[in-house]
Amino acid sequence: MSDTEKHSPLDGGSIGVHRSAEAFAIRVGPSTKNEFNTARLKLLPLACWRADDMRFKFDSSFVLPGIQAEIKHLAEMLNSDEFKGCPISIFGHADPVGNDNYNKMLSGRRAAAIYGLLVRDAGIWENLFSNKFGNDIWGDDAIATMNSRLAEDDAAKASQLQFGRSKIDDDSSSSDGSTTSSASSDQSPPSAPIDGAAQDAGLRKQLFLQYMEKISGGFKLERTDFLGQGADKGGKADFQGCSEFNPLIIFSQEEQDVFETAEREKDTVTLAKRNKENAKNRRVMVLIFRKGSKVEPARWPCPRWNEGVEGCKKRFFSDGEKRRSSRLPDTDRAFEKTRDTFACRFYQRISDSSPCEQVSGLDFRYALEKKEDLPWSDQAKLRIASADGTQQRVFTMAEGQLVDDLLVFTFRHCRAGVLYKGEIQDGSILVQLFPLTELFRIMNPDDPLNVVPLNPPDQFAGDPPPDGPGIAPDPNDNTILGDPSS
Amino acid sequence: MAGYYTVRQGDYLSKISSENGFFDHTIIWNHPNNAELKKKRENPSVLYPGDQLFIPDKNQRDCQCPTDQAHTFEVKRERLKLRLVLEDQYENPVANAKCKIIIGAQDTELTTDGKGKIELEIPLETQTGALVIESKETPYDGELFSLRVGDLDPVDTPSGQQARLNNLGYFAGSSEQPDDPLFLSAAEEFQCDHGLTVDGKIGPKTQAKLKQVHGC
Secondary structure (H helix, E strand, O other), rough: OOOOOOOOEOEEEEEEEHHHHHHOOEEEEEEEEOOOOEEOOOEEEEEEEOHHHHHHHHOOOOHHHHHHHHHHHHHHHHOOOHHHHHHHHHEEEOOOOHHHHHHHHHHHHHHHHHHHHOOOOOOHHHHHOOOOOOOEOHHHHHHHHHHHHHHOOOHHHHHHHOOOOOOOOOOOOOOOOOOOOOOOOOOOOOOOOOOOOOOOHHHHHHHHHHHHHHHOOOOOOOOEOOOOOOOOOOOOOOEEEEEOOOEEEEEEEHHHHHHHHHHOOHHHHHHHHHHHHHHHOOOOEEEEEEEOOOOHHHOOOOOOOOOOHHHHHOEEEOOOOHHHOEEEOOOOOEEHHOOOOOOOHHHHHHHOOOOOOOOEEEEEEEEEEEOOOOOOOOOOEEEEEOOOOOEEEEEEEEHHHEEEEEEEOOOOOOEEOOOOOOOOEEEEEEEEEEEEEEOOOOOOOOOOOOOOOOOOOOOOOOOOOOOOOOOOOOOHHOOOOOOOOO | EEEEOOOOOOOOOHHHHHHHOOOOHHHHHHOOHHHHHHHHOOOOOOOOOOOEEEOOOOOOOOOOOOOOOOOOOOOOOEEEEEEHHHHHHOOOEEEOOOEEEEEEEEEEEEEOOOOOOOEEEEEEOOOEEEEEEEOOOOOOOOEEEEEEEOOOOOOOOOHHHHHHHHHHHOOOOOOOOOOOHHHHHHHHHHHHHHHOOOOOOOOHHHHHHHHHHHHO
């Protein structure tokens, strides 16, 4: 991740670098007698990564194959010079539906699943598979999903993406949400499905390990790469669940009343809507700490992933209950606005400067026309960045989804009122697609195709922005650098 | 001319004295006009912007000396020290660690003692400096911390509490952006870690503990 990429929203998550604490100035009083000052060098996360709810089977800890897209970015970050050797810790979060203990377990199971994936611990996955918990049942369909992933031919898949022959995927929670995992560096041939894995633990172990290898793109960590160094058998300080204690969004009382009625009346449609909106709370965060950071698991404030909530509650703000559960009459409470929805002050402190702990989500889909005479090659990259430098996403052409003859890229978590610009980079060629413009709210969030093709400039859906130049690219603004004819 | 001086951010008594031509701050500190301030602040190096400090006239001292001989006059300058203890997050001293203090053009290589302490004499009007940790045992190896000498406010002020909480690793926010949720979480963490009632309010007990743990 380059220096300028402070925050990249991803399709199923997010990755970013923390705002740096003002290089920690130590204010001291000089001494004329025996006075002294103390500087305690505490734990400080530098960066973060998040996997969204869509990367898990609904209400389950089973990890879906689409997570490969986000793992790729985590791998890049942890392999980079800046973050190589930095220990990490995993924090699972649940939404407020269900009680504290249930959610502690569920969020802990998700954190455990990710940990197991990263260190290739099939034992953890076997534990989750064999021990159902509430609605978290891996079951036969998990086996089927894993086998079907093994059967995919990575090489054919990669070339498919290159020529844009994949279909656009819909957002329903039952699918894994993505058919366009970025072209994997793991170009292995398809593996045979492992029959009998549902019944046989030994075969299951093989299935788990092969599946883990595929969806992590070959990226693997050691137990010593985690904050607790694997010293504690229960994973203390390596991974934990925060139950529902640190929500990013708390529904208004108005909405909550509607949902509670839906619960009583078994109104599945409204409940599905509730679950979709609550999805933002159901996330797994990875915090990346300074190289050399060490913790003593016994002194780590968080309880283990499968332990109860008493340890968590000790670390609550004195008004923690109010923080995580009080509701406004008709507006949602959002962490990124008021920063007071987390009950746990320990988690608040370490995640405070994290750009991943936000949900601002206007999705913007930008389309490029597949034409014959484009000035860039298939190796070109599409870069959409905010004017204030805090957000950026660089897409490879392979990450675009073909819809008719448009190549569509989804840029998530745009913020209203912020100016964005788009450009194509291909070696020394730089084409400005649209100059700094404000993105507008999409008319139909459930099926938006906010297409802004390069040519012709007047074809776009949705409302134009109230002021400003509009989304249509200015033909005079097409800067092509390095063009030998200019 | 004698008169009252209003303390500004970054001032500490030794600096003010020196700027006014006094080489010993106790002359000012012990002056009867400053008795109330002295009682309130206790530590002359930790003053607060707005404090009223009385600066007396310098005493003229006459000295009869024959003009055809050389004479030596000794001026006793007071010595100002910078004393800092480095600890890890578990309050263990960062002992025997190499570090460097940079003040102005002067670099001084030091090693923390068994209790994590370094001590250095500094010029009387020092305002800023830097600390660089050069020890592979800490996660802060190679890190540079800027030091603001004299910028520590008294412990009964929010900025002073914030500075001490920050120094102790509780991340209470930066003074330029008063950050209530962060300050509150830092205050409560401190109280929780030190066996105090956790209420986020920095009352006399918490202040006393903060001063004791921080050192000043």
